[in-house]
Amino acid sequence: MNGKITNIKYLRLNKVNKILIVEYKSFYNDIEILDKTAQYLDSGFNLVEFYPECDNDCKNLEITQKLRQLTSIYDSMFLIKNRLDIVQITDSDGVILDINSIKPIYVKKLLKEDKIIGFDSNLLLSTEIENYILKERNFFDFIQGKIEIEYLNGVKIFNNSIIERLK
Numbered sequence: 001m002n003g004k005i006t007n008i009k010y011l012r013l014n015k016v017n018k019i020l021i022v023e024y025k026s027f028y029n030d031i032e033i034l035d036k037t038a039q040y041l042d043s044g045f046n047l048v049e050f051y052p053e054c055d056n057d058c059k060n061l062e063i064t065q066k067l068r069q070l071t072s073i074y075d076s077m078f079l080i081k082n083r084l085d086i087v088q089i090t091d092s093d094g095v096i097l098d099i100n101s102i103k104p105i106y107v108k109k110l111l112k113e114d115k116i117i118g119f120d121s122n123l124l125l126s127t128e129i130e131n132y133i134l135k136e137r138n139f140f141d142f143i144q145g146k147i148e149i150e151y152l153n154g155v156k157i158f159n160n161s162i163i164e165r166l167k
Contacts, residue, residue: 009116009141012077012093018045019144019163022067025053030063034070041074049096049118051081064090079118084110094141096120099132104139121145 020040022033037048048071052060064080068090071078080087081096084107094116097104107117119140121129133143144163 008114013116013142016047016077018043019047019049020045021049021051021163023051023053024060024063030066033063034066037067037070038074041071041076045076046074047077047079049079049081049120051096052083052086061086061089064092068092077116079116081120087111087115094118097140098122099129104136108139116141119143 018040020037022037024033041048048067050064050067052064054060054063060083064083064086068078077093079094079096080090080092082098082101084095084102086092087095088111092115095107095111096118097107098120099122101107104117104119111117117140119133119136119142121133121143122145133140137143
C-alpha cells in the first residue's frame with residue numbers, strides 16, 4: 001500500500017473521538033434518523049457508522065446518501081457496514097466488517113486505496129474473534145469493540161468507551 005495513503009488514513013483515524021453507530025432497523029423514518037444523527041454530530045461525534053439492515057436496497061441507498069450528505073456538512077467520517085456497493089456509489093469513507101463479512105483481502109481489492117476498512121468485534125471478544133483479528137489484522141485500518149489485544153502493528157483500536165449506538 002502507498003505509504004502516503006496509509007499516513008493520511010492514520011491521521012484521520014487519530015482525530016476520531018466519538019463513534020456513532022446508526023442501525024436502520026431501529027428507526028421509524030428517515031427524518032428521525034437524520035435529526036438524531038445531527039444531534040449527535042452537534043455534540044462532537046466525528047465518525048458515523050451506518051448499518052443498513054433494511055431489505056429494500058433502494059431505501060438503503062436513499063438513506064445512505066442522505067446520511068453521507070449530513071456527515072459531509074459536519075466534516076465527519078462516514079462508514080457503512082458490509083455494503084461495498086453502497087460505499088462505492090456514495091463515495092463513503094469506508095466499510096465496517098465483522099467476522100461474517102466477506103474476507104478483508106477481497107474488500108481491499110475492491111475498494112479504492114484511500115477507503116478505510118474497519119472491523120467490529122460486535123462488542124464481544126471470544127477466542128474465535130481474537131484469532132480472526134490476529135490473522136486478518138494487516139487488512140484493517142482499525143478495530144472496534146472489546147479488544148484485549150495490546151498491540152496490532154499500526155492498526156488503530158477503538159474501545160467501547162467511545163462508541164455509542166443511536167437511541
